[in-house]
Amino acid sequence: MKRLTILLGAILLFIIMGCSPKGASQDALNRMEQAKLAAESAESKAKSLERQRLALESEKLEKQAKVESLERELKGEGE
Numbered sequence: 533m534k535r536l537t538i539l540l541g542a543i544l545l546f547i548i549m550g551c552s553p554k555g556a557s558q559d560a561l562n563r564m565e566q567a568k569l570a571a572e573s574a575e576s577k578a579k580s581l582e583r584q585r586l587a588l589e590s591e592k593l594e595k596q597a598k599v600e601s602l603e604r605e606l607k608g609e610g611e
Contacts, residue, residue: 556564
């Protein structure tokens, strides 16, 4: 009876340990870290590009205003 109890206990322990959740493998952790770094890099690049876009839009508006001013000046001279 004692042997049967030990055997059943060992089998039960084996089943419980085999079915329990395991931690992520080192490979999975490395891939997650790489993905995190890539995401942070992409966010940084996106912010940089957004700042660049805003600067270019501002430059475009300044140049459009300059063109309009020069066109008005040309129309004034043509009269």
